[in-house]
Structure formats: structure tokens, C-alpha cells
Amino acid sequence: MSNKDLLDNIKKLRELTGVGFKDCKLALDECKSDIEKSIEYLRKKGIAKASKKMSRTASEGLALVKEVEGNISIIEINSETDFVAKNQDFVNFCKELSEINFKVKAEIDKLNETKMSNGIIVKDNLVNLIAKIGEKITIRRAEFYDNSKGTNFCYVHSALEKGVGKIIAIVKLEGIIKEKNHNIGSKVAMHIAASNPLSIDKEGMDKQVVEKELEIIKAEIVNSGKPTEMADKISKGKISKFLNDNSLLNQIWIMDPKKKVSDILKENSSNIPLKILKYTRYKVGEGI
Secondary structure: OOHHHHHHHHHHHHHHHOOOHHHHHHHHHHOOOOHHHHHHHHHHOOOOOOOHHHHOOOOEEEEEEEEEOOEEEEEEEEEOOHHHHOOHHHHHHHHHHHHHHHHOOOOHHHHHHOEOOOOOEHHHHHHHHHHHHOOOOEEEEEEEEOOOOOEEEEEEEOOOEOOEEOEEEEEEEEOOOHHHHOOHHHHHHHHHHHHOOOEOOHHHOOHHHHHHHHHHHHHHHHHOOOOHHHHHHHHHHHHHHHHHHHEHHHOEOOOOOOOEHHHHHHHOOOOOOOEEEEEEEEEOOOOO
């Protein structure tokens, strides 16, 4: 490595950790110039706590989707502020990551080690971008839907440009016949984007989520002054409503409040009944 490259890496490491020149150089020597490993090395030595940039919350950013021949990939990249999410360097980085994400089928480890158009691997470009922009940036999550065993559809809510937005939904349907019911797929994806279901059906709801909701419901009823035995009866009705409101098949169809999603699937079924095999919904920053 040239002296210039070494000095550049020391500068980046100092910006990310706030540690002095000498300790940064030592860390880079020990970690063979790997910035991320050097940060970890310094933290383990107690020289650097989590740097301000790396410990701050990144809950803004972009979600991106790419579709080719029925295969769909999705990825979320986070920044700290919406201002950076609109920065052209950040947007260009995200768009190239989306292309790579599709190629590596959303395998994050492979993505991080893949070279970008400038000849530098993703994880090093990420460090460079953090140093340049001055905010924490993270690759949060990614998924890939192949075109086997069903038909994939996606919807980008209020797209900033093609395949780029803040809320994106993907759904895989069984029973799609192109000439008859192909249009329903994108509408189901739109419904998912708008209604944020927690599961396909009531039986598939995460038990911990249901138990937590039931605990909250019972506590609210008891705190309102009602006796415990009454709380048990009331909570059954409330938890039933919670399950219906948050399971996709039982949700009210966004385009017709008189129907449920399950009704729409039945109406649009042909020889093979329409069935939702799986879905994904990304809302940038949700859950962070």
C-alpha cells in the first residue's frame, strides 16, 4: 500500500472513531488495512468506544426494488437524515447497490465483497461514503424472490423514481393466468404496502406478537376499572379484532370496504385458486 493510501485510511479511521493518528496506524497495520476490522480492534482495545457516527441511529434512507423476467430483489439502505437520503452521491450508491443485490440474490455477505463500478468493493465504498457525507449509513436488509413456484409482483408507494421509494411491497401469488387475472397481483402488492399486514392468515401470526398484544389489552381493561373476570371476556373480542385487522387475508380490501382480501382472491381465481404464498413489505426505518 502506498503512503498516500495509508494516510487516506488513517484519515477515514480517525473520522469514524475520533482516535489519534498513531493508534489508527497501529490498528490498520494489525488488521491489514481493513477499516471495519480496525474499528473493531480499537474498540476491543478500549481505545475507541463506538464512534459517534457509527453509534448514531440511521432510520432514514431508501428502499429499492429491481425486477427482471419475474425475478425481484429488494434492498433497504439507511442514512441518519432525509437530507442525506436525497444526496446524489447517496442515491447513486443505493442504485448501484440495488443492481448488485439482484445479481447476488440478496446475499449480504456476497454483496459487501462485490466490486462496484469504481473497482472498490461495496463495504469499502460504504466506509468512504460515510467519511465523505459525515453520517452513519447502513445496509439494513435485502431479499430476493425468484420466478419459480408462483408469480411475483411489486409495488412502490410514491416512487421517487423507477424502483426507488420509501415503502415497497412484494407478493408471490399462485394461480395467476396472464390473460385472466394478472392485473390483480400489483393490486395485492399495493394493498400490502398500504395496510401493513403482520401475517398472511391468523394462524401464521407470531405468537409472541399476539401474547404481547393480549397482555396490553388486558392491562388497559383492568386499568380502566373493570374487574379481572370481565377483562378476560372483553380481551377475547379485542384480540380477535386485532388478528383480523393484521392478517392479510382477513383485512378489508383497500379498494372496496365491503370486501376482504380473501374475497378478492376468490373473485379473481380461475382454474387454480389464487393463493398468497409469501409477501414482503419494507418501510424505510420502520422498527429501528
